[in-house]
Amino acid sequence: MRPSAPLALALAAAILLAGCLGSGPAPGARDGEDDIEIPLEVRFANLTVVLDTSHGEIAIEMLLDKSPVTVANFVQYAENGFYENTIFHRAVVRSNESCIGIVQGGGYTKDLKPKGVNLGPIPLERPRNVSHVEGTVAMARLEEENTATTQFFINAQDSTCLDRAPGYAIFGRVVEGLDVVKRIQGLPTVAREPHANVPAETVTLRRATVHPPVAPQRNLEVASLHEGYKIDPDGRLSLAILVKNLGNATENVTLSATPSDPAIVAAFERATVRVAPREWLPVILRLAAENATAGVANVTVEAKAGALVARHVVTYRVAEVSGAAADAGANGRVKVAYVGLYGNGAVFDSNVPLPKSVRVFPSKNRPQFEPLAVWLGDGAPPAGYINVIPGFRDATLGLKVGETATVRLAPERAFQDGHERLFEVTVLAIEPPT
Numbered sequence: 001m002r003p004s005a006p007l008a009l010a011l012a013a014a015i016l017l018a019g020c021l022g023s024g025p026a027p028g029a030r031d032g033e034d035d036i037e038i039p040l041e042v043r044f045a046n047l048t049v050v051l052d053t054s055h056g057e058i059a060i061e062m063l064l065d066k067s068p069v070t071v072a073n074f075v076q077y078a079e080n081g082f083y084e085n086t087i088f089h090r091a092v093v094r095s096n097e098s099c100i101g102i103v104q105g106g107g108y109t110k111d112l113k114p115k116g117v118n119l120g121p122i123p124l125e126r127p128r129n130v131s132h133v134e135g136t137v138a139m140a141r142l143e144e145e146n147t148a149t150t151q152f153f154i155n156a157q158d159s160t161c162l163d164r165a166p167g168y169a170i171f172g173r174v175v176e177g178l179d180v181v182k183r184i185q186g187l188p189t190v191a192r193e194p195h196a197n198v199p200a201e202t203v204t205l206r207r208a209t210v211h212p213p214v215a216p217q218r219n220l221e222v223a224s225l226h227e228g229y230k231i232d233p234d235g236r237l238s239l240a241i242l243v244k245n246l247g248n249a250t251e252n253v254t255l256s257a258t259p260s261d262p263a264i265v266a267a268f269e270r271a272t273v274r275v276a277p278r279e280w281l282p283v284i285l286r287l288a289a290e291n292a293t294a295g296v297a298n299v300t301v302e303a304k305a306g307a308l309v310a311r312h313v314v315t316y317r318v319a320e321v322s323g324a325a326a327d328a329g330a331n332g333r334v335k336v337a338y339v340g341l342y343g344n345g346a347v348f349d350s351n352v353p354l355p356k357s358v359r360v361f362p363s364k365n366r367p368q369f370e371p372l373a374v375w376l377g378d379g380a381p382p383a384g385y386i387n388v389i390p391g392f393r394d395a396t397l398g399l400k401v402g403e404t405a406t407v408r409l410a411p412e413r414a415f416q417d418g419h420e421r422l423f424e425v426t427v428l429a430i431e432p433p434t
Contacts, residue, residue, distance in 0.1 A: 047071070048175065048211045049078050053088070054204040055184055058154070058177035060137050063170065066127035070139055070148070070171040073122045077106075077150055078208035086115055088203040089195060091185045094157045100132075101157025103184045103203075104140055106150045110202055112192060121147045125169045132162040135181075137172035156185040220245060220253065222303050222312035237287040239314060239406055240341055240422060241268075243303050245275040253305045257285055260298040264289050282341060284408070284422065285314075333385055333431040334396055335371035341422040348421075371428050389414055392423055399427040 051058040062071045077083060089108045094101035109115050124145040132138065136155045139148035145166050154174060155162075162168055174181060187199040221244040243253060253273050257266035265288040275281045285301065299314045340349040351372050374388050374396060375381030388396075391409035399405055404426040414421040 046212075047075060049075065049172070050209045050211060051083075051177075052206045052209065053180060053184070054202070054206065056177060056180035058180050059175050060154075060172040061175045062172050063127070063130070066130055067125040067169050067171040069122055070125050070169040073148075074139070074152065074171060075210055078210050081207070082115070082150060083205050083208040085109065086205045087112075088184055088199065088205065090153075090197050091187055091189055091199050091203075092197050093185060094159065099161035100155075100159040101134075101185065102153045102155055102159060103181055104151060104153040105203075105205055106140075106152045110204065112195070112198070115150070121149055124148065124166060125171075126167060127170055130170045132159040132168070132170065134158050135174040135178055136170050137174065138162070138168040138170045141168065154181050156181045219308045220303050220305060220310035222301050222310045224301075224312065224314050237289070237406055239285040239287065239299075240282045240339070240424065241285045241301055241312075241314070243273065243275050243281050243283055243310075245281075245305075253303050255283060255285075256302045256304075258300045258302070259287070260300075261289075264297060264299065266299055282347065286408075332376050333382065334374045334376055334427055335429040336374055336396060337426045337428055338372060338392075339424045341424075391421070392425065395423055395425045396427065399425070401427050401430055403427055 047062040047064070049060045049062060051060065062075065064071045083106055086106055087108050087110055088103050088105035089112065090102070090104035092098055092100055092102050107114060121141075122139075124141070130136065132155050134155055134157055137152055138155070140151040140153050141148040148169065153168075156178075184199065184203050187201055187203070189197045190200045192198045223242045223244070224239060241255070243255070245253070253275055255268045255271050255273065257268065259266050267286055267288075269284045269286060273281060273283055285299070287299065296315060301312045301314060303310045337352050338350065339347060339352055341347050351370060373385045374392075375385040376393055376396060381387050389409075391407060391413035394413070395405045395407040404424060406422065406424045409421045409423065411417060411419055
């Protein structure tokens, strides 16, 4: 494998293996594996990671079928050189006092200083039909479930007490070098605050090499909540652009936008953002159309973080909106799909099932899709329809079936609670007035 420079890192937490008796599920912990999302470009099949230590080599087969997210996390750290010149800082022999027999490393330098993390914690995977037997490899974590980052441990002896819920994510098994693991485990240990069972002799992990090398992956992704937009009556349009960090972006993400029509001017409200690892971040893109040509227009959105680049083309309609003389009908009954966001881009309501990676605040069950029946007329709505806030009504007026409007609403046009709102409204059906 070609040499790769260590990542620029900042310490988040020292990841220590919890006690061998385990603990109950942490508040807010995942109920299962359904929410685990495997990055689209990560396909780590038939891989072995070789640890070159000061006591010899240890070859670990990756169990992609058991813990895909954990394997992807570990391999990314190995590929990027993070484990170079870290140490095994813990060695425990199973005894009457301890139900585990392990060696642990992947988080500290030779002077016992945390090397730091950059990918953020990953969800705890609970692979079936695997146990903490001799030779298996798992991720260390804090007491809370979803907190593993870089540190791992190798079971030098059967440590099946760690199988108890919530457990630890087993992601590999030693296929060569178990004698090296046992040799490290058997070294004399000392206490060096705040650590116990530190090998008195420094055991260095010189490098971790992936075989075969993993092809470069895309680490940023850009998407949009909806496409098919119209320019608002004032010539402005706000689009919600979703930026995702698939894992390795440690720098600020810089956004830019290039419209296909020179009459469209595009600007992000926050041109530089930080995206938490493996999370989508909604960012607002504002467009101003002065003399845009009617029809379909495109904006190419680009996200950059160092050498990482992701692009997405947003397609929308450019058309005049006549306000009161609305195609949706000033006295009409309309059924719509919508997404509501706070001014900072956080989703607060939707009748559209959103991707699991899009966070909704406050948290709620994701809806089964059901069109919202909206009354655009004056007075009381007919049975089965509802009145909506003024800004929502304004966004809907003028739309034809299948068209979408995205508008930013000042507090007085929304809920009068001091918060701006962004609404994306798509008309699904229009019924004539009775």
